[in-house]
Amino acid sequence: MTDPRSAPLKKPSREEAEAAVRTLIAWAGDNPAREGLIDTPGRVVRAYEEFFEGYNEDPYKELTRTFEEVEGYSDMVMLRDIAIESHCEHHMVAILGKAHVAYVPTSKVVGISKLARVIEIFAKRLQTQETMTAQIADTINRALEPAGVAILIEAKHQCMTTRGIKKPDVATITSQFTGVFRDDPRMEARFMQMIRG
Structure with a gap:
């Protein structure tokens, strides 16, 4: 049986990532559709691209x-x-x-x-x-x-x-x-x- 931790991971799309952020905003108790939060999912996804860019790099190289x-x-x-x-x-x-x-x-x-x-x-x-x-x-x-x-x-x-x-x-x-x-x-x-x- 294959260990699920070693199976290749299908990376979610940007749209799926932004939807997940909207879910977290709603879970926290706010309205993801209000003016101050409407663009937050896109901002969070762009921030995560920067925070976790190390996954795209080879340190040994x-x-x-x-x-x-x-x-x-x-x-x-x-x-x-x-x-x-x-x-x-x-x-x-x-x-x-x-x-x-x-x-x-x-x-x-x-x-x-x-x-x-x-x-x-x-x-x-x-x-x-x-x-x-x-x-x-x-x-x-x-x-x-x-x-x-x-x-x-x-x-x-x-x-x-x-x-x-x-x-x-x-x-x-x-x-x-x-x-x-x-x-x-x-x-x-x-x-x-x-x-x-």
Whole structure:
């Protein structure tokens, strides 16, 4: 028997998506036909296209153009304070925060904007922060085959800050270390120190 979770998904049409938004507006108790809401379904669908554009992108492909002329550089390459905007897969509300990522090249480096792009692609999907952190580290590790990868994400989840327990000042921190960052405490400590500036 085929697992229904692995079956190809037929993407609904734009009209079906807009109808679903009208249903939610009515379910919330308002009239989707009133002036202020008449164009809301179209706006929501366009916003979702932007929020979830990561499903249309291949993060691994972003890292395939590399450079080998690095004059023997073999220390940490780090990007700090990369803004993250994602959405919780449990409540479909915003996850807002920052990512810090580093790798130690072996024979090749990649354009730094590509690292930020990989993070954005995974963020622009329905996510848990733990899964997103692991996906980013794994993709960089597989594509660049570095001596190690480090990533730390700190974010606030609106599913916790604006609903449910309503704790607005709580941040979730996740990290993943591979290679030298996992095996050498000094490298992990350098990474953490550089995050703090």
